[in-house]
Amino acid sequence: MKVDLHGSRSLRNRLMLALIGGAATLALLLFFAIRNYAAQIAQHTQDTILGASATSILDAAVVWNGAVEVDIPYASFSMLTTPMDDRVFYAIYQNDTFLSGYPELAIAPIAAPIGDRDNRFQTIRHQGQDMRVVTASRTMIGQDGRMQVRIALAQTQDALSGTLAQISRNAAIFGTGFFALAALLSFWATSTTIGQLKRLTHSVTRRGPQDLSPFKKPVPLEMLPLVRSLNSLMARLDHSLSQSEDFIAEAAHRVRTPLATVRSYAEATLQRVDKKENRDAMRAMMRAIDESSRAAGQLLDHAMITFRADHLERQDIDLVGLVDELVLRLTPIAEMKDLTLQLKSEGAVHYSGDPILIQNAVRNLIDNALKYSPADGVVTIHVSGDPRPKISVCDNGKGFPKDEVGALPTRFKRGSNSEGTIGSGLGLTIAMDVATAHGGNLQLSNQEKGGACALLLL
Amino acid sequence: MRFIVALILWALPQSIAAQTWEDQRLFNGGASGQPLRIISSTDTSLFAPIIERYVAQFPDTAVEYLVAGTADTDRIFRANPEAFDVVISSAMDLQFKAANDGLARQLPDISHPSWAQWRQSLFAFTSEPAAIVINRAAFAGHPIPRTRQELIEAMRARPDVFRGRVGTYDVRKSGLGYLFATQDARSSETYWRLMEVMGALDLRLYCCSGEMINDLSDGTIAVAYNVLGSYANARIESEDVIEVIFPSDFPTTMMRTAMVSAKTRRPEAATAFIQHIISLQYSGGRNAFPLPPLAPQINDVEWATIALEPALMTFLDRLKRRRFLAEWQDAVIQIR
Numbered sequence: 001m002k003v004d005l006h007g008s009r010s011l012r013n014r015l016m017l018a019l020i021g022g023a024a025t026l027a028l029l030l031f032f033a034i035r036n037y038a039a040q041i042a043q044h045t046q047d048t049i050l051g052a053s054a055t056s057i058l059d060a061a062v063v064w065n066g067a068v069e070v071d072i073p074y075a076s077f078s079m080l081t082t083p084m085d086d087r088v089f090y091a092i093y094q095n096d097t098f099l100s101g102y103p104e105l106a107i108a109p110i111a112a113p114i115g116d117r118d119n120r121f122q123t124i125r126h127q128g129q130d131m132r133v134v135t136a137s138r139t140m141i142g143q144d145g146r147m148q149v150r151i152a153l154a155q156t157q158d159a160l161s162g163t164l165a166q167i168s169r170n171a172a173i174f175g176t177g178f179f180a181l182a183a184l185l186s187f188w189a190t191s192t193t194i195g196q197l198k199r200l201t202h203s204v205t206r207r208g209p210q211d212l213s214p215f216k217k218p219v220p221l222e223m224l225p226l227v228r229s230l231n232s233l234m235a236r237l238d239h240s241l242s243q244s245e246d247f248i249a250e251a252a253h254r255v256r257t258p259l260a261t262v263r264s265y266a267e268a269t270l271q272r273v274d275k276k277e278n279r280d281a282m283r284a285m286m287r288a289i290d291e292s293s294r295a296a297g298q299l300l301d302h303a304m305i306t307f308r309a310d311h312l313e314r315q316d317i318d319l320v321g322l323v324d325e326l327v328l329r330l331t332p333i334a335e336m337k338d339l340t341l342q343l344k345s346e347g348a349v350h351y352s353g354d355p356i357l358i359q360n361a362v363r364n365l366i367d368n369a370l371k372y373s374p375a376d377g378v379v380t381i382h383v384s385g386d387p388r389p390k391i392s393v394c395d396n397g398k399g400f401p402k403d404e405v406g407a408l409p410t411r412f413k414r415g416s417n418s419e420g421t422i423g424s425g426l427g428l429t430i431a432m433d434v435a436t437a438h439g440g441n442l443q444l445s446n447q448e449k450g451g452a453c454a455l456l457l458l
Numbered sequence: 459m460r461f462i463v464a465l466i467l468w469a470l471p472q473s474i475a476a477q478t479w480e481d482q483r484l485f486n487g488g489a490s491g492q493p494l495r496i497i498s499s500t501d502t503s504l505f506a507p508i509i510e511r512y513v514a515q516f517p518d519t520a521v522e523y524l525v526a527g528t529a530d531t532d533r534i535f536r537a538n539p540e541a542f543d544v545v546i547s548s549a550m551d552l553q554f555k556a557a558n559d560g561l562a563r564q565l566p567d568i569s570h571p572s573w574a575q576w577r578q579s580l581f582a583f584t585s586e587p588a589a590i591v592i593n594r595a596a597f598a599g600h601p602i603p604r605t606r607q608e609l610i611e612a613m614r615a616r617p618d619v620f621r622g623r624v625g626t627y628d629v630r631k632s633g634l635g636y637l638f639a640t641q642d643a644r645s646s647e648t649y650w651r652l653m654e655v656m657g658a659l660d661l662r663l664y665c666c667s668g669e670m671i672n673d674l675s676d677g678t679i680a681v682a683y684n685v686l687g688s689y690a691n692a693r694i695e696s697e698d699v700i701e702v703i704f705p706s707d708f709p710t711t712m713m714r715t716a717m718v719s720a721k722t723r724r725p726e727a728a729t730a731f732i733q734h735i736i737s738l739q740y741s742g743g744r745n746a747f748p749l750p751p752l753a754p755q756i757n758d759v760e761w762a763t764i765a766l767e768p769a770l771m772t773f774l775d776r777l778k779r780r781r782f783l784a785e786w787q788d789a790v791i792q793i794r
């Protein structure tokens with residue numbers, strides 16, 4: 001029986017998807033983290049320079065003749081040079097009076113510095129451009145007391161955005177590279193993981209049909225439960241198989257023995273009855289018993305053969321020796337029918353197969369020859385190993401009924417010539433099953449000079 | 459005639475129409491349409507060959523070339539930025555500030571080394587060192603000074619010869635003079651001593667290089683300080699009366715710059731003009747490009763060129779300028 005298992009989503013794909021999806025998320029996270037961090041650093045750098053510039057300008061402020069003079073150092077603006085030629089704006093105030101620089105910068109909403117030497121940074125929009133503004137102040141003592149000198153220093157952010165764009169590009173390349181590497185790695189990881197499963201599957205399929213021994217090779221920890229339950233399943237299977245084998249043998253024994261007893265009683269009774277009709281009845285009874293006994297024996301043999309054929313256990317045997325032993329055992333039966341069993345062979349024929357099965361098959365063939373050929377005949381059994389091992393059993397009876405030859409090996413099929421002989425129609429079926437189990441077949445033919453010939457090809 | 463009528467009809471602001479220029483010339487007047495208006499501090503004679511080549515290339519464009527002093531150029535342009543297409547000046551600081559203030563149009567398609575341009579809006583196209591120019595006659599039999607220090611010594615040694623016969627820019631009026639003076643003062647204290655010595659010799663103050671060189675060649679003055687080498691060189695070829703000395707102690711080199719007005723009405727023609735000057739500067743030769751081309755040794759200390767950087771705005775600061783001019787006046791105008 002074959003069950004069509006429907007595979008749900010592939011474990012490999014699931015693993016890959018999870019790993020690659022994770023890698024993509026990580027790469028994206030990495031990209032944004034780098035960019036964000038870089039943006040902060042870049043802004044911090046600009047702020048530091050702006051702050052230093054503003055401080056150096058404030059430092060140059062002096063009160064001179066009562067008025068505030070700011071002698072801006074050349075370096076103050078020089079340090080604001082950027083590769084992208086950012087624009088610079090500034091405004092200097094004394095308290096709230098505009099002193100110098102760009103008066104329009106005062107219009108922009110710029111937060112006032114909090115205290116002395118405390119730089120405040122913000123980004124404003126001025127003249128259509130984003131600008132970073134630093135505001136700083138310094139308290140000075142003039143003639144009229146304290147005064148605040150304040151400065152607002154603004155710079156465009158072209159270099160900053162240029163740097164950011166560059167960093168973003170690099171971060172993107174970095175992220176993509178990371179992703180590609182992670183994808184490759186996850187592919188590899190998945191392959192090795194699935195590889196373990198594949199290896200197990202392979203070793204399961206490679207096993208012989210009788211091999212129910214537990215798996216002993218080391219497997220990954222995660223697969224241990226699976227292999228353990230597989231092993232326990234096989235142990236149970238092994239157990240139940242040997243049990244059913246025992247059961248068949250037991251059943252055969254139990255059916256045959258009482259039948260044999262019944263038959264011997266019937267025979268004994270036959271000796272004691274004299275009335276003709278009673279004797280006939282006893283004979284009919286004995287015949288029925290023989291039929292039943294035969295059928296039971298054949299049925300159980302067939303069952304045993306089916307089982308053994310499913311779990312074929314080959315061993316090295318000599319076919320000639322095997323058949324010879326059988327011939328010896330059957331000779332008394334043949335002699336009772338005045339038939340001669342003749343074994344022909346050219347030395348030993350070595351073969352690897354199940355001796356019980358082969359013996360059973362050949363016994364059925366010889367049995368047929370004895371049953372369906374007339375007395376004083378010769379049954380020739382030929383064993384040869386060339387080109388392939390085969391055993392033929394030929395008699396000189398009437399042969400197989402011509403129009404039935406093809407159907408004879410089917411179960412319970414008996415030929416038209418079988419009337420009057422005890423049988424169940426399973427003999428050729430058994431021989432056929434044994435041949436098939438060994439990779440061969442059974443060929444039935446009639447000899448030209450008369451007589452049936454059954455060829456068991458192995 | 460028709461063109462002048464048309465020009466008036468172009469409804470130029472009254473102040474521009476009323477402007478008196480040092481020089482004014484229309485090139486390719488026959489071309490129809492509004493002319494490309496260039497306001498410049500450079501003498502027409504030096505720029506004419508450049509413009510003639512331009513109109514030869516673009517025969518459909520007329521070019522009006524208007525000359526004013528550096529400070530005036532800046533003032534006039536700022537007052538009416540939409541009235542001009544191209545601004546050319548030797549006052550780097552004023553030009554820089556105009557560009558910083560957003561008055562210049564960005565021309566992203568022009569490729570120019572980063573040190574010679576700022577923000578793709580201000581383009582340098584000459585390298586012109588400030589020079590000491592002397593009248594040879596005044597130094598006959600005496601060693602010719604090579605540094606500012608030697609000039610100070612020469613003037614101290616013969617005050618009678620130099621009294622009333624030394625000249626320099628009036629930094630209050632000339633943008634370029636102010637640029638040179640501030641850069642000199644930044645570099646060395648010698649500048650102040652030189653000014654003091656010159657001030658004691660009744661220093662004559664000029665608005666422009668041209669006049670100074672005229673006075674020098676006719677012997678009115680014997681020494682001119684911080685004159686544009688390019689202007690002096692243009693004359694020295696014909697007359698060997700004067701000698702141009704580039705002081706070897708600390709030379710100051712200026713780059714003439716050009717920009718397109720952000721409010722230009724002819725952006726394509728103006729951009730083409732900038733491109734024209736820049737490429738001519740590289741390949742022109744003396745006849746096509748009479749000005750000294752950009753010096754490649756920009757980083758050489760010997761020829762320290764004033765850099766196009768925000769620091770140029772330092773001395774334009776109102777407070778800083780007031781302070782500098784006060785000091786300068788203290789040194790130069792001693793008794794007057």
Ligand SMILES: Nc1ncnc2c1ncn2[C@@H]1O[C@H](COP(=O)(O)OP(=O)(O)OP(=O)(O)O)[C@@H](O)[C@H]1O
Pocket residue numbers: 294298364367368369371372373395397398399400401408409413414415416417418422423424425426427428429452
């Ligand atoms: N040697 C033979 N000569 C003639 N007919 C034969 C021969 N062997 C078998 N047959 C025919 O083939 C039929 C099937 O044989 P098969 O051995 O399968 O059954 P069976 O002999 O009738 O019963 P049993 O199961 O007891 O052997 C027989 O009934 C018989 O008709």
Ligand SMILES: [Mg+2]
Pocket residue numbers: 364367368423425426427428
């Ligand atoms: Mg049979």
